[in-house]
Amino acid sequence: MKTGAIILGAGKGTRMNSDLPKVLHCIMNKPLIEYVRENVEPLIDTKPVVVIGHEGEKVQDYFKKSVSYAWQKQQLGTGDAVKWGLKEIKDEETVFVLCGDTPLLQKETLEKMKEEHLAENRSATVLTAILEDSTGYGRICKDETGAFSLIVEEKDATLEERKIKEVNSGTYLFEKGALEKALLDLDTDNAQGEFYLTDVLEIMKSEDKNVGVYTLDDETEIKGINNRVQLAEAAKMLRDHINCIWMEKGVTLEDPNTAYIGSQVILDKDVIIGTNVHLEGKTSIGKNTIVGNNSTIENCIVGESADICESILLDSKIGDGCLIGPFAYIRPGSHLGNCVKVGDFVELKKTKVGNGSKIPHHSYIGDSKVGEKVNIGAGTITCNYDGEFKYETIIENGAFVGSNTNLVAPIVIGEAAYVGAGSTITKDVPSRSLSIARSRQKNIEDWNKK
Template structure:
């Protein structure tokens, strides 16, 4: 949407978290709460976002580090109205200003788009987002007239008995016209027991000016679940997990046990892929169609093409081609590019390497800092010796090479195509094409050695 900016309030200390870390930086599925809110604001159409920071402000700013996010500092916490005032330079008269909270990570872009559309259609000075809840105790209430028009928002402690019976609550999320927000903020006072400036008081100010004030009722109250403790953090994670898993299942992904599957909000999964129990899929991971993931696998910032089978393994910041199988108990470390129809078997570790199509690394091998071609066979116990004690070096293996069992390739070394490396060899020099390379000591039999050893010990 055009002419929309967002202010996110994130200055609170969050003492109930009992943490050295700012509350808004606590994570749900590997992503901080405030990042969820920023992404949702952008998804709703906000062209710019300002985060109001206070407690441990430098930590919050360092954690966000986004070009499309600016910051305002609230050195003293004097209420929500005061926090928005700190972002005064960010507010523009001719733009709508969306007010959100860094500890409310479950709000969706769809809800925000709905409130913005209604705000503009009704030409409101401000529109507050409300929700219907079974137990509204402690929340401010939205009071309407018989025609359903907004009359006021009243705090629980100030509400009459009849008003306390109302189950429509003020979620604290607003859309203001920029000019009206500036006007109302300039007239706020702190004549209350806490000596604070309350943002909801802006509604009364604008109503008194004869401005249109509206309330948009959201469909799902769980979107406004605020996190103030570790318990509530876990509860929010459970809500988000169910929401994300449901979206993928509705899009054609089979999740065998949704309660035991954790998928991040930015993950993309193709249809007819099956996710087995115990998987954690996070970051910017993209999974193609017809894959099988798990059980008990972790994928972080991975790219998997169609038809990949990834069983009981870990993959980080790498790509895997179509038809490739990984695991069980494999470890794909960052910056790997594994081709099509590759086999990475049990207890294999691959790091910072390129693996060509059709290559097989069946078991018990380490392939690090390696450029491997197509249709290579790595025997059991193959080790790419990439570190000389001071520097890392690369190994290059060309197409159709056969690497025997228990082989060490000491980098830097190049193995040309169609060559064979005999089992048990330690290769320290380049190997040409079409040869058998053997680098091991001749077997020696020492007769009588055991008897001499026993005699020496006695």
């Protein structure tokens, strides 16, 4: 039995007070709706359908062709949104309906919900939660046997119904045929004058369809985002959830409140994370590595037993035993071998550095290939850009570059060659030679004679 999904993302999100669609607001650099897509995608057989409306082009710009789209031109309620979404559902017999602003909802929850839905042969299953304060949510009404009866929206609820603690999460699983039929009978006879998706459940019940609930153990998963305060609250919940997982797997977080670990990050055991550390994108870090305070690592592969101190690493690969920082900046396309030292105030860009080489401080090395056991002195700059084109610098194994040196690319410093401090090198340096390119010192005696 094939399963599809409709993700509702057409709302304006007025309380966000933003030109950006609500579902594109981010937690840890990832849009809210992307969390929803990632969690439902393993459980469906085709691309999810995203219903878009307000600033829908921006949602399309984000997802490109990774999802299908349905336009809801007028905001006529969730029932109307699902009608448009169903037009893009073709061969699937079972359909998830999810809100695009529920980033805390977990894949495991959806998986269990689907298992129960299929096992009970239901026409519809509603994901519910028990809340001490159910204000703002639709209430789950049941009959005298405890079976599902209907959902009452808060604006339409009586005082007695508002006391009910079991609430609707806005997440459903439907048998497609039953949903299509029930949608035809929807009307707008309610406090908001909209087509409520929740009414299809009462319609199904009136036709003796099997409608049930799947109740969450962790009610925080249903938390939707309507304003910036709730966005911040959800971000902290998600960070706490991720941080707990890694601590249970053997990672030390010196201050979990300031550890920002993305959902795609992979950490090995005995990794130590300092305070105010951001690990983002598809980053992986090997065992026994220390990521010190105030560091940011994004889309990097970091080996074992490295030590990173107050530095920024982007889209690069770092070998085992490397020492980086403080205040190093490793830009995209760089690749460090094993036991490389990149010290304070060093910037690398699109540079490969061989095993055991050292760039200890105050240098810029860009568009370069640095061999093994090379030493680059303080203040060295590869002059790689002539105002129009970028050129490559090659420094071969065992070379020694003195402090305050300019290497004007394209250029090759040969194996085991030496470059004298203070030089500006414009021509290749042969292997095992010494190159000095600076003015001869001249002392003028009694220059400051009084």
